[in-house]
Amino acid sequence: MARGRVSDETLVVTNKLEAHYGRHDGLVSDILAGLSAAGYDIDSLDPTALSGADEFHLGGRLATIALLESVREKQPESVLDVGCGIGGPARTIANELDVTTLGIDLTPSFVETATELTARVGLAGRVSFKVGNALALDLPNEQFDLVTLLHVGMNIADRPRLFAELARVLRPGGQVLVYDIMRIAPGSLTLPMPWASSDDHQHLGDVDDYLGALRAAGLEAGEPVDHRAIVSTALRRAADAPPPVNLSNLMGPDFVEMFSNLRTAVAAGLVAPMQIVGSKPG
């Protein structure tokens, strides 16, 4: 399929995804009102003040920083964050690695929110966003040193095509950093989950699915890492010192049920937040 084109079937799933992620209107004003109510000066915001609401993956900002340790050594200069949500990881990556970052996401309201929040925290010169589909990126070949994918693959059925596309935009010697919820044991899961309201856009894979898809895309796959310990630490810290805004500001009141279902599945040993780094031969 040509660059940037998606099939009709993909468009149907896209609509379902938009209904799931785009459920909550007025994101920026809701987040800023929450910060203001907590006593923050919203005209002079540090990006970390947003991190309860803008890092939409298990472990939040703490996990993002831990993940970056595995790719820091290669000193990437240009980073693509695929499925960027409202941009928290892209802003953290830009600050932590001192790089320029482009975030792409299928959900237009998330991209608008990401752009507005990034301007508000003074990072617009280094971090930008656009609407796009991970399965058909409207980007040239071999443009990025690092591609990150945080809690996005659970929405994508065609993982071989996903990783072929990520490998295409990666420079030789570049890396793909994956951090997804993966299946670690059989057993039924209760929906809604934070990434899906119904089965048509829930596509959990296991470690072997990911390793197979990475290798089929010509990438060398590193050892998978289970990050449940970091997630427990992050949850303890959030319980001790609740952040001024949280993922209910992003997803609405239903997030409480989504998160409870995910916690139950993690505690039952059915799923885990797993990291895998893929490298494109130089």
Ligand SMILES: C[S@@+](CC[C@H](N)C(=O)[O-])C[C@H]1O[C@@H](n2cnc3c(N)ncnc32)[C@H](O)[C@@H]1O
């Ligand atoms: C659970 S959120 C994670 C957001 C972000 N990576 C983070 O960690 O804060 C999943 C994101 O993936 C996006 N997404 C799902 N399928 C996608 C696709 N095919 N292409 C681009 N974005 C996609 C959704 O719109 C949503 O913003």
